[in-house]
Amino acid sequence: MTVISQFRLDALPSLTSTSVNLRGRDRECRTLDALITGVTSGSQVLVLRGEAGVGKSALLDYAAAQANGFKILRVIGVESDMELAFAGLQQLCAPLLDHLDDLPEPQKAALNVAFGRGIGEVPDRFLVGLAVLSLLAAAAAVQPLLCVIDDAQWLDQVSVQTLGFVARRLLVEPVAVVFAVRDRPDVLAGLPELPVEGLSDADARDLLDGVMLAGIDSRVRDRIVAETRGIPLAILEVPRNVSATELAGGFWISGKRSSTAAIEEDFVRRIRALPPETQRLLVVASADPTGDAALFLRTAAALSIAVDALGPAEAAGIIEFGPRMHFCHPLMRSAAYRAADLTDRRVVHRALADATDPQADPDRRAWHCANAALGPDDSVAAELEASAGRAASRGGVAAAAAFLERATTLTADPELRGTRAIAAARAKREAAAPEAARDLLAVAELAPLSDLQRAQVARLQAQLQFMGSRAGDAGAPQTGEAAALLLMAARGLDGLDDELARETYLEALTAAMYAGRLGEPGLLGEVAQAGRDAIARIAAPQRPIDLLLSGMTTRILDGPGAGSTHLSAALESWNTNAQNETGPVQNWPFPIAQESAAHELWDDAVLQQIATDMVRRARDGGALAMLPAALVYRAGVHVYTGEFSKAAALLEEADAITAATGHTPMKYHSLTLAAWRGIPAEAVELIEAAAADGLAKGEGRLIGVSAFTSAVLYNGLSRYEEALKAAQRCCEYEDLGFHGWCLYELIEAAVHVGDRESAEAALPRLEQRPGTSGTEWGLGVVAAARALLASDDDAERLFVEALELLEAARIGPHATRARLAYGEWLRRMNRRTDARTQLGKAYADFTEMGAQAFAERARRELAVTGEKVRKQPDASGTELTTQEAQIARLAAEGHTNSEIGAQLFVSAHTVEWHLRKVFVKLGITSRRQLRHAALPGW
Structure with a gap:
């Protein structure tokens, strides 16, 4: 299915001409000038933020007028139609699709599925973002690009999230991206921003004088300037909305402050003064944000209205008729829709639904049918449910949730309404809209639900509570309370859906683990016992989730060392799946339990395999949503092995991705x-x-x-x-x-x-604990601890044993700490020569790791033995950055620029730019030489 976008490429608000200097906008124009000229040295991003009517659209027009030689891509969000997944993104990218074949196959496939151009697995939305990044880079190699996104707050959610990600990952491409937004979306927070405010009193007076055909009393003029707060749109509308009598008396909106609502109300009055048929055609145009003139004409014919009836609206400067219909200001669109009564709107939506091709655009047709419905309508609800399925298949979770929510409202059958409400609530939870999910669950609870459905509702409610507690939402319960709710939900599922019950027991267990010492006493044990009882009701656990639940509950209830067999089997099963799967990448469903299980086993090989496979699967599959967690986990393994620079690089990458995706960085391994x-x-x-x-x-x-x-x-x-x-x-x-x-x-x-x-x-x-693990890591840690407490006769044997075990396990920091403790003991035994050997090696190893405090501790011990320690040289200033080191390593391994870009979620052009700097810093001239170059930290 091809999605027809609801946004207009040619909507250029005409209230302020870009051929004339904008009054009072010198600062803003200088900023935009610098942005356009700055593209020659790298990508530029700017968010214009200000209230409606303040002049953001005029500034976007100014930027477009200055972008000589640029290819200009423009999209405008429309409030009434912001629920179709990827629609805004598709409109922006439509002129660039001839570069689609330049993209790596996974990115190309993801973009085709997202845009409804192909069929395939549900794409990760950030893989779609990487595809858009690559598409922009490919097009910009031919001609610089200016992407203008107006009214970004009305774009569909997944489009604005993706564009926010792309804006953060652009670097050296000749691309400028300018957003205009009111007070949201928050996903754009953190990008370079320029507040746009009302004009100064002097500039506002000049603008008002310029639009008045006749003179105006200075006191009335000053009153109007004060009332409009310098908002250009409000000033420009004065001649159209204020009578000569009102101007003479100075009573215009006396005592009120200009606002978006006031401006829109003025537009409503102007529209209601037009002929009835003209008004109805304006409703058609406002209700169809595609701006498709052919659809407009078909709908007008269905309503038996001649298109000439639009003439008075064009003459009044409200709308322009062309290949695409566009209102002269976004507020005029909402005013045209508001000016009609509910009956007229329904008639228009019905006509639009009938005129919309059900094969080419079934989703928008379903949305029009929903707006035309007089009340519950099961056939329309079924269409919306089908649209939700299509949206979900394209990766539009938020869109799917919106369709299901509307389907719930229009469902007449009480039982079916309850089922759809639960599905909608689940989709809202996945789309990170917890309040809407709670409202839908309240609707579901009023329906005649089955016992299983009531248990599902209880589970969703508990999951929402846990989400809120972990996010630190105001009013959310403490983590322990959420764990208790999940436990109650799991018990409610017993005997109704036993597999789902066991998954919920594991969710409750992980919540109780997070609650830890702040949970109710005995909470973890209570959850573990309930989980064990659930496992006991099956013959033998087979699923990785069941093995993990069995192993963790046994470890908690029976003590250290217990449950290891099932923990090992669970992790091995996940590892095998990760190595063999070729479909969509799935994250670990219970990361705290899985990671804790690996740590409780004290098995460095398991940790390495899990970490490697998680990152590989995320990178190969382009699953940016799961990549930060995989990178953080992998970083933790690098810390255990003493590779701090690698850990720092991965944590830095994870933080950059979470910032680009609007998520909260994870703390544990950073600490x-x-x-x-x-x-x-x-x-x-x-x-x-x-x-x-x-x-x-x-x-x-x-x-x-x-x-x-x-x-x-x-x-x-x-x-x-x-x-x-x-x-x-x-x-x-x-x-x-x-x-x-x-x-x-x-x-x-x-x-x-x-x-x-x-x-x-x-x-x-x-x-x-580690002493019962049987692993070199676990046994080595115990030997090191025993050595610290051993008699002088036994200490040396234990230190040597600890070193041999820990070095065999490749657990660098623990091995080096054992060596440091050994050297300290040798010094106390007055064996200075032997102490210098151990302490010197410990100092060198800690220094190489970047463990500054432990290195200094070793240096001080060395000094006591009389050893002079040469101070480490300062950095030369030509060291590779973390991203340069990553790119250099991947290039040395033989990856192409496109492959490296796909792994690091940057464009191939950015990779090439970094490699040029790497070559200069390393004093080499080719990729082949990278294989033999010393890459710091790698």
Whole structure:
């Protein structure tokens, strides 16, 4: 199906001519001039933000007039038709589709599906964004582009999200993107912005004098300037809307402030003064935002109105008739629609539905039918439901939710209405519209639901509560309360849909894990027991989700080491699926449980495989929605292996993507990296902010991580008293996944402050955890801890054992800490030569990792032995940036620019630009030389 877009390419508001200098807009015009000329050195983005009528459209016209030699792409959002997925994006890209074959096949396929030009798997919306980025770059290689997006707040949600992403990923392409927006969408927040405000009093007076045919009393003029607040549209409308008597008396909108509503009301009065047939044709034009003149003519004929009847509206400067219909200002469109009564609107929508091709544009036809309905209409509701399915297949979750919501309203059959309300609520939740989802669930609860449907409603309500608690929404319950609601929902599903019940038990378990120490006492155990009971009702768990639920509940209820068999099987199953799947990329459904399971196994090979496969699948499939979580998890593995620069690069990329996609950056591994790097000025602020956030949301796990990372930081800084207190705070509650790590921090800190009792009490708890894993990592950590507490006769043997095990496991930071502790012990034994060997190696390894605090601790120990340590040289200023290093590594591996761009979600042109800088910094001239070049951090 080809989607016919609802936006106009040629809608150029004509109230202010761009051939004349704009009064009072010198600053804005200079900014736009600089934007246009700046395209020669790289992409330019600007958001014009201001209220309706303030002159944003005129400024867009000015920018277009200055863009000599540019290809201009223009789209205008329309409020009445903002629910068709990718419609605005398709309109913007329509003139560029001859470059479609230049795109990599996954991007081309995603764009075709999104635009209804092809059939395929539901595309990741950010893969569509990457495709648009590539399309713009391909077109800009021929001719510079200016993309003008007016009334962006009325674009369909997925289009504006995608354009916001594209605007953030443009870099060196000769492309300028200018948005005009009122007070939203928030997805554009953070882009370069220029507020557009009313004119100054002097400029407003000049503009008013310029549009008045006759003179005007200075006091009346000043009153009008004050009332209009310098809004150009309000001033320009004065001659049309204010009588000579009102001007003479100065009573025009006396005592009122000009507003969008007031301006629109003036337009309504002007339209209602036109002949009835003219008014009805204006309703047709306003209700059909495609601006399709052929559709307009067919609809006018169906209404038995001659097209000549539009003449008075054209003469009044309200609308222009051409190949595409367009109103002279967006507010005139809404005024034309408002000027009609409900009956007239329904008649017009019915005529538009009849005139719309059901094969070419069934979705817009369904929407017109819905607006024409006099009341519940099951046939129209069925059409809307079908439209929802088509929208979902294109990746338009928000559009699907809107169609289902309207279908619910028009459904007469009570049972079917309840079913559709549940489906609509689920879609609204997936589209991140929780309030609308709650409203639909309230509608569903009024219907005669089955027991299963009532259980589904309870689950959705609990999921919404959990979403709100994790996001820190005002009025949302604490995380522990949300976990209790999920537990109740899971119990309600028992015996009705047992597979869904077990998934909900796992959701409740993960929520309880997030709640941690701030949840009700015994909450985690209660959830785990309920989950275990659910598992016991099946012969043997087969699904990865069931294996994970079985393993996690067993670990929680039976203690350290328990449940390992099913945990290993669950992770192996997910890994196998990740390696074998070729369809749409799916994220881990329960990341905290899956990651904690891997950590509880102390198996570095499992961690490496999971992290590698997650990132590979996300990059290969272009799944930008899941890529940040995969990158963050992979970054965490790099921290464990001591590859801090790689971890930092991935975290930086993840943050850039979450900013571009409007999501909240994930904190956990950022805290771990900051602690290991050991720069107090950076780490302490980050850790304290995370702890405060956890307390506000009732997310005890975040408080636990904050305490653990504080212990790592202070042990590195040799501030052992603070490290011990932080570790003790962390270990007051067993947060699965990192509790065992913090026990080691506690033991080391306690040994250094002479609190042997605390260290010895913690050792058996450590032995029960990594000590029962049977892995080199787990056994090595236990050996290192035992060495700290061992007698002088046993310590050396244990230190050597720890080093051998940890180095075999490739857990660099823990191995190097064991070496540091060994060197410290050797120095205390007065074995200076041996101590220098171990401490020197520890210092070099920590320095190479970027673990500054631990490196300084090793340096001080070396100094005590009499060893002189050469200070590390300062950076030369020619080091590769994180993105340059990523691109250089991928190029060295033989990837093309297009392939690298697809992996990093940038254009091939941007890759080429970065590679040129890489060559200069490394002193090379070809990609072949990259294979032998030293790439820092990689």
